[in-house]
Amino acid sequence: ASLLAGVGLALSDARAKRRMQAATGDLEERNRHLAEANERLALLAHNLQIALGELERHQRRTAAVLTEEAAMGRAVANLAHTFQRPLVPLYNFLDKLESERAEFGVLGERYGKLIPEMVHRIDDLIRICRFVLAMPGKEVPQDLSEIAREVAALARRDAERLGRNVRVEVVSEPLPRIRASRTDLFFTLHELTTNAVRALASGGHVWIRMSAEPAEAPAHARLEVSDDGPGIDPDRLGRIFEPYHTTSRDESRGLGLYLVERAVARMGGEIRVSSAPGTGTLFVIRLPVGAESPPRTETS
Missing domain, CATH: 3.30.565.10 (Histidine kinase-like ATPase, C-terminal domain)
Incomplete structure (x- = not known):
């Protein structure tokens, strides 16, 4: 009886050890996925920061050109139309990313502030483009x-x-x-x-x-x-x-x-x-x- 009890205990320990090993493996896998996600988020934040600087420089130039030169003719309106087209899907993407920022944890808090800043700047650019496109030809x-x-x-x-x-x-x-x-x-x-x-x-x-x-x-x-x-x-x-x-x-x-x-x-x-x-x-x-x-x- 004691032998059977010992065998049963050993089998129970073995099963518990396998479950623990499986749980440890699952945890390690989740940690690996989380680390990869954090790396991707850090890269995204870095790229967003670079893009934000470029966007600000382009926006300053575009604001001056589009508002001051709009009366010169259709060429500027075409520029505004062309410039606006890629901004709208980018705005929608960043707006969606902002709504999911909480899922990225600490890095989301650290780098996520760049996202609404870019959303607002793109929104300003879209406003400028639409403003120019709506301008009438005469007073x-x-x-x-x-x-x-x-x-x-x-x-x-x-x-x-x-x-x-x-x-x-x-x-x-x-x-x-x-x-x-x-x-x-x-x-x-x-x-x-x-x-x-x-x-x-x-x-x-x-x-x-x-x-x-x-x-x-x-x-x-x-x-x-x-x-x-x-x-x-x-x-x-x-x-x-x-x-x-x-x-x-x-x-x-x-x-x-x-x-x-x-x-x-x-x-x-x-x-x-x-x-x-x-x-x-x-x-x-x-x-x-x-x-x-x-x-x-x-x-x-």
């Missing part, structure tokens, strides 16, 4: 009040998507039409208004105000976009229209106001900004006007 008289209402409606929806109760109000007196590109006018108002909305907490307020300056020769329209938000630090205010300078916490952005200044310049106008921490921000734009004047006074 025609535009109703600034109508464009402001369209922008305000979009900004309100943007606030809703952000889960914020932000009031966007349009205040306009009778204005002459502005002879300018509708795209430039819309882009300028939209960029300033949505920037204001995104800087505000719930309960904030954005105003779009328009008035004529008839005493000026030639006549000008005055356009204001203001908010009661947190304001801008003085050290940032002087550089606000520089490319890649941003007033938000996301340092990877910062082309919007640069493009706004270029658009205002194309329309023959000027833009200035005033702000201080805790006092909100005010953008003032002066634009030359045409001869036509739609009789409209409104507050919305």
